[in-house]
Structures are given as C-alpha cells and as structure tokens.
Amino acid sequence: DAGITQSPRHKVTETGTPVTLRCHQTENHRYMYWYRQDPGHGLRLIHYSYGVKDTDKGEVSDGYSVSRSKTEDFLLTLESATSSQTSVYFCAISSGGIIYFGEGSWLTVV
C-alpha cells in the first residue's frame, strides 16, 4: 500500500465551510498527488507536489488549495465547500515511476 494514509475517510460538511483532507506517507516519496473521482469523469488531477513547498495545479484545481510543509504530509483544502465538490478524493504517491493510491476520502457537501 506504499504507506499512504488518508484522513478523514468519510466526512459530511455544510456548504460554505472549509474542509481539509490530509494525506500522510511514511516512505519519503517526493511526488504526491490529489485526485477526485466522479461518475462519468473517472479520476481527475486536482493538484500535485514535487517536494516540500513545491506544488502545481492539475486539471480541476479551481476551489482547491494545497500545502506541503513537510515531506510526509500533503494537505488538500476546500476553502468554501460547494455541493459540486461532493466526491471521492484520492491521494497518490509516485514510487520509482509507479503510482500508488490511498484508500480514499468520501466527502459529502450538503
């Protein structure tokens, strides 16, 4: 499982509230990613990181911000959650060019 832990695994939140999802890895991987999975869209990249304090946008970054203040943690923040951000969020790491995913965080915005 490449030592990836996501938290929380499930969350229900109200529209307009901030939400932070955490991805924690134990194996010092440089590259970390946040994806969202939605029916009919497959997985889409939100943001990724290539090192501490080094991040970049993916294809669906609007409404999301990320931070990586230490190698092991990559945080995804929804500044003001909207119903369109109800989704399953997956963190991933790259190990030798192979991508491994976390177990997912199910987020519902009501």
Added chain:
Amino acid sequence: GEDVEQSLFLSVREGDSSVINCTYTDSSSTYLYWYKQEPGAGLQLLTYIFSNMDMKQDQRLTVLLNKKDKHLSLRIADTQTGDSAIYFCVVGGSQGNLIFGKGTKLSVKP
C-alpha cells in the same frame, strides 16, 4: 486531446478467461497501468507494463501492449468471483500527468 477508451462492462462465467481492452491516443510514460477498484475501496495497482515491452505475465494476469495500434489489454485467467470489480486502464500523458479510462466493470457469474 489525449484519451483512453475502454468498454464499460464485461460479464464472464467463473472459470472462464476475461479480456479487458483499452485503446489510447498517446502515451508518453514509461509505464502503462491496470488498476482494480472494488466497491467503496481505493485503486489497487494490479499490474503495469514498461512501454518497451510487448507482454507481461504475472500469475493469472497477462498484459499485452501493441504500441503501433495503441492498444493495451488485460487478460485474467480462471476468473473468480473475487475478481468482480472495476478495472482502469491508465497511461501517461504528454504533460507528465496520468490519463484514466472510465473503467470496465467486470461481473463474474458463478
């Protein structure tokens, strides 16, 4: 744009072989991947193949790559009910990103 196409559904009988096909428009990555996702779970890396290989066999799994036709397939021998899941074909895009197919739902009938 870059795209990965795979059929949405496949139904087989237990003990038969399953073949899931995938076509892609372009791949710039060293690896092409197959991931498995069971209901309510994350994406499990099933297998991958180097882009300079034609075939890779791993126990019941056989991956075939035809770079000329941009075609990737996954064969599961002696399919079991535990193989029921969604299978994603994933290739690397020209921007260093991953491009996901929509997933093939494999149903295995006893």
